[in-house]
Amino acid sequence: MPQRDDWQPDVLGEGFEQLTLSLPPDDEGEVVATIVAARPSGFVHSARAVLYMHGWSDYFFHTETAAFWHAQGAAFYALDLRKYGRSLRPGQTPGYVDALAIYAADINAALEVIRSEHGPHVSVMLMGHSTGGLVASLWAHYNPGKISGLVLNSPWLELQGSSVVRTLSTPALQQLARFQPKTPLPNLDAGFYARTINKDMGGEWEPNITWRPNPAFPVRAGWLRAITAGHAKVARGLTIDVPILMLASTKTTILPRWSEDMRTSDSVLDVEVLARRAPQLGANVTINRIKDGIHDLALSRADVRAHYYERIRQWTIGYGWSG
Numbered sequence: 001m002p003q004r005d006d007w008q009p010d011v012l013g014e015g016f017e018q019l020t021l022s023l024p025p026d027d028e029g030e031v032v033a034t035i036v037a038a039r040p041s042g043f044v045h046s047a048r049a050v051l052y053m054h055g056w057s058d059y060f061f062h063t064e065t066a067a068f069w070h071a072q073g074a075a076f077y078a079l080d081l082r083k084y085g086r087s088l089r090p091g092q093t094p095g096y097v098d099a100l101a102i103y104a105a106d107i108n109a110a111l112e113v114i115r116s117e118h119g120p121h122v123s124v125m126l127m128g129h130s131t132g133g134l135v136a137s138l139w140a141h142y143n144p145g146k147i148s149g150l151v152l153n154s155p156w157l158e159l160q161g162s163s164v165v166r167t168l169s170t171p172a173l174q175q176l177a178r179f180q181p182k183t184p185l186p187n188l189d190a191g192f193y194a195r196t197i198n199k200d201m202g203g204e205w206e207p208n209i210t211w212r213p214n215p216a217f218p219v220r221a222g223w224l225r226a227i228t229a230g231h232a233k234v235a236r237g238l239t240i241d242v243p244i245l246m247l248a249s250t251k252t253t254i255l256p257r258w259s260e261d262m263r264t265s266d267s268v269l270d271v272e273v274l275a276r277r278a279p280q281l282g283a284n285v286t287i288n289r290i291k292d293g294i295h296d297l298a299l300s301r302a303d304v305r306a307h308y309y310e311r312i313r314q315w316t317i318g319y320g321w322s323g
Contacts, residue, residue, distance in 0.1 A: 006019055015041070016037070017037050018034050018086060019113065020033075021035060023105050023109065024105065029092075031082050031089075033082050033109060034079070036078045036080065038063075046118055049074055049076070051077050052076070052077070052132075053081065054079075055130030057216035057217040058129075058130075061205075061208070062299075064298065068313075072316060082097070085211040094217040098177075098222040098226055100138055100227070124146075125149045125150070126139070126149070128155060129152075130155065131227070137234065140240045149242050149244070149245070152244065152245065153298060154269060156269060156274075160254065177225035184220055194214035195258065196267065197299050205299055234280055240281050240282035241282065243315075244282055245312065245315045245319070246274070246285060246288070249292070251264075251266070252266045252272065253265040253267050263301075264301075265294065266293070291307070
């Protein structure tokens with residue numbers, strides 16, 4: 001297991017450290033994941049911890065989320081999955097996997113680190129945004145008894161347009177993914193979502209544009225096949241054995257042209273589809289809708305973020321840290 005001196009200072013600055021997790025290599029060579037630990041002044045070991053996972057074409061930079069969980073008495077960690085952010089290596093296809101089950105190695109390695117620091121009985125909450133929410137949900141389904149709760153921030157539980165679109169598109173996608181899995185698909189990202197986030201375009205944030213580019217990384221056939229396979233599993237119903245909180249905006253604005261409404265709605269996923277899918281994750285699901293929230297609710301404007309975090313705090317009182 002890693003020693004304290006294996007951790008290195010993180011790009012987020014004082015109070016954050018990172019640790020590289022070596023994983024089995026693939027056809028592109030070396031593979032790693034990166035766990036980021038928030039260690040504010042006065043950091044102590046805790047009986048509770050949170051592990052956060054980012055979405056597509058993204059990485060962890062949510063220092064406010066870390067501060068929130070520390071205020072709840074939990075140690076906070078985030079995972080840059082293989083081929084994203086801190087874990088992306090030269091020559092790799094950004095974000096590419098051909099099966100979501102591959103991420104079990106990343107998550108298990110991160111949990112091993114957390115338990116080495118806080119003891120084998122630490123109560124761990126898994127938190128995922130968008131694609132990370134889909135990955136977290138599937139992992140929780142196949143790994144009962146390993147975590148205490150699941151918090152999902154606009155999780156990508158179904159393809160835009162519902163299961164009908166997924167079903168109709170699957171045969172052509174399967175054919176392309178079989179023979180040319182890394183073929184980039186037409187890029188439909190017009191940069192509207194980045195416009196709601198990036199400070200130089202009217203948002204509040206300054207992410208690393210190498211790790212969170214605009215437009216987003218190209219979507220590839222093999223990766224999208226893996227995503228739609230995950231959606232199909234959710235549609236059939238999962239049996240996650242811990243309380244689940246699913247948060248999403250109250251409205252969607254997906255248009256071929258820019259609209260100022262995108263600053264107060266989800267411009268990436270159909271939130272009504274997410275709300276319909278969420279009850280199929282397990283027996284104990286709370287659905288919470290956040291007025292004026294954008295796709296990553298944690299990047300919404302300040303008053304909306306405050307509401308988002310308060311909803312999570314209230315849920316943890318009733319359901320969090322069980323098991």
